[in-house]
């Protein structure tokens with residue numbers, strides 16, 4: 001326990017999130033410490049693939065290397081009501097069902113374009129059942145939130161300043 | 177045995193005791209220590225040293241586990257604190273948790289507190305405006321509460337005194353209803369804020385939008401550098417504590433200044449239970465304290481006691497200070513202690529969009545927050561179906577129209593583009609409420625806190641005047657927004673409970689007459705002349721201004737009077 005805490009703190013300082021190497025935990029369980037939900041390692045990998053489909057690795061890092069799926073899981077664990085958590089997991093299963101129904105394969109076996117197609121269909125499906133809708137809302141919004149507030153984006157792409165040191169009330173916009 | 181008593185009496189004796197180390201207590205400590213008085217500050221919370229004890233101050237958004245949001249379990253455990261915008265991962269450690277310090281709500285009241293050295297001065301939004309005679313004369317003119325025993329001329333020099341030290345940014349706007357002060361340069365309005373100001377100038381002769389006046393060092397003077405503070409760097413992360421000392425807090429300003437004199441003794445973790453009154457001497461001799469950690473009881477003694485525990489806690493301490501002379505609480509001969517509590521009505525907001533002036537945006541951050549619309553209703557005479565009026569905040573910011581549709585590489589590219597959208601504008605109301613005997617606090621008859629102190633029972637509510645005033649705010653702001661060409665106007669008529677304004681006042685009001693007030697014009701308890709109250713508890717009425725600058729000025733003024741009285745052997 002002590003060691004786990006210490007490691008947790010080191011990782012916390014390093015990455016801003018409590019990431020636990022899975023060697024310290026039961027195999028088959030998610031690699032981060034969770035309070036209110038159970039996420040299996042398989043589910044974690046699936047969520048990683050879904051997040052990676054939303055924000056893929058290009059010339060710049062994507063969801064997996066920025067651990068955005070872990071951020072989403074952490075937020076689901078700590079910041080969502082039980083009903084939403086339950087819908088989320090039901091929705092995750094429903095997504096696999098859609099994958100099987102449409103492509104006769106699990107999501108993980110799909111090609112990237114197929115994965116995108118599947119997610120886009122959910123996004124556009126106004127009749128989608130509440131669980132899959134909720135699931136998609138959460139995973140997409142938290143992946144995006146995690147991305148925009150990641151160290152990578154905040155220091156390289158849309159720079160967030162700790163100390164702006166200025167207030168310019170009339171900043172001319174180039175092309176209005 | 178008696179020797180030990182005498183010894184402890186000696187070591188526990190000071191010239192002055194100040195209860196509370198927030199905005200008003202910090203000022204009392206500064207003033208007394210500067211004048212050579214050995215001063216003991218008793219603070220119920222833990223110590224918070226400037227910079228050293230600001231654990232989140234330099235954290236980036238990604239360093240917060242939930243990017244600022246409080247976990248649901250914490251929110252569910254703290255429904256009251258969670259209703260305050262300040263209760264987020266970066267500042268929650270400065271906010272009182274619901275179950276650690278319970279109180280009784282006869283009617284819903286969100287009591288937001290900061291129990292630590294510095295009190296709420298770490299967390300405040302730093303808005304600072306002077307009162308004018310239009311405010312001080314309010315109760316007498318409109319027939320409510322009692323007449324204020326002071327007028328603007330009594331406090332004006334003390335406003336100047338407080339402003340020069342604290343550092344207030346603002347412009348000389350030349351408005352009778354909002355007197356100018358000793359200002360550092362103001363933070364200028366942006367294009368749309370200026371536009372709104374211009375529209376009001378043209379269409380409504382007595383309505384003005386000014387740069388919000390705030391306790392920030394826009395351009396520090398020597399007196400600020402001497403405090404170890406530096407120019408505000410526009411971080412707008414103030415609630416975490418500012419490493420530059422760019423805004424005024426007790427921690428950055430008055431307390432280190434007091435410490436430098438060598439006359440300050442700061443005792444954190446000291447819960448003042450009551451004030452000790454000596455029937456024979458006919459005055460207060462000290463205070464009873466419970467150590468917050470050991471729960472051990474002890475006593476401290478002084479010639480003068482300043483009560484600065486923040487309005488409602490000051491009422492609690494006075495009510496709990498019972499003696500043969502004062503069976504109903506210190507100074508409470510007339511039964512009015514705890515009554516005539518009032519607050520600011522913050523229960524309406526309005527927002528809209530503006531698609532003009534798109535050639536402009538802003539860069540950097542404005543610590544003042546934008547504009548301020550001083551009270552314009554019933555200024556010189558009664559004009560509406562409600563008494564008094566409201567001030568309003570007004571600010572505009574350019575929105576970002578991010579395209580977050582779809583998935584994949586295109587989405588990823590779109591997310592880091594920040595195309596500008598229309599301006600978003602917003603306003604919130606700050607209404608004066610009328611003090612009434614029915615709005616009161618008293619002590620719980622049967623429930624005590626973990627330190628054996630009775631819980632405070634709060635019974636405060638809105639009234640018909642508040643509802644009529646809110647209706648007018650919504651109508652007037654909607655009309656002004658329409659005049660200014662703002663679109664998509666949305667009214668948020670919230671049912672937020674009193675208290676969330678964090679401007680609770682009264683209970684030990686000032687007045688001419690000991691029969692109808694607790695304090696005299698020097699903030700001195702009528703019936704116990706060596707006890708002074710200079711926090712919000714003293715307020716006879718609330719007007720519409722953010723109150724803390726007035727507490728600073730009243731405190732400095734009261735210390736000056738107390739010192740002169742001691743020198744003349746009057747107290």
Ligand SMILES: Cc1cc2nc3c(=O)[nH]c(=O)nc-3n(C[C@H](O)[C@H](O)[C@H](O)COP(=O)(O)OP(=O)(O)OC[C@H]3O[C@@H](n4cnc5c(N)ncnc54)[C@H](O)[C@@H]3O)c2cc1C
Pocket residue numbers: 195196197198199200201202218219220221262288290291292293294295296297299300301302303304446447448449484485486487489493678679711712722723724725727
């Ligand atoms: C989020 C927020 C925004 C605000 N914005 C503004 C603003 O823009 N402008 C403005 O004017 N005001 C604002 N305020 C209100 C402002 O913070 C208060 O008016 C001000 O701090 C009051 O000063 P005070 O000395 O009376 O109380 P505090 O600053 O609250 O200090 C009181 C101190 O007394 C201590 N204490 C209480 N009971 C005891 C006891 N029994 N024994 C020992 N110590 C005790 C407390 O722990 C605390 O440290 C805001 C407040 C908050 C929280």
Ligand code: SF4
Pocket residue numbers: 392407408409410411412413414415417418419420421422423543
């Ligand atoms: S806006 Fe100014 S005062 Fe506030 S944290 Fe910043 S630098 Fe400090």
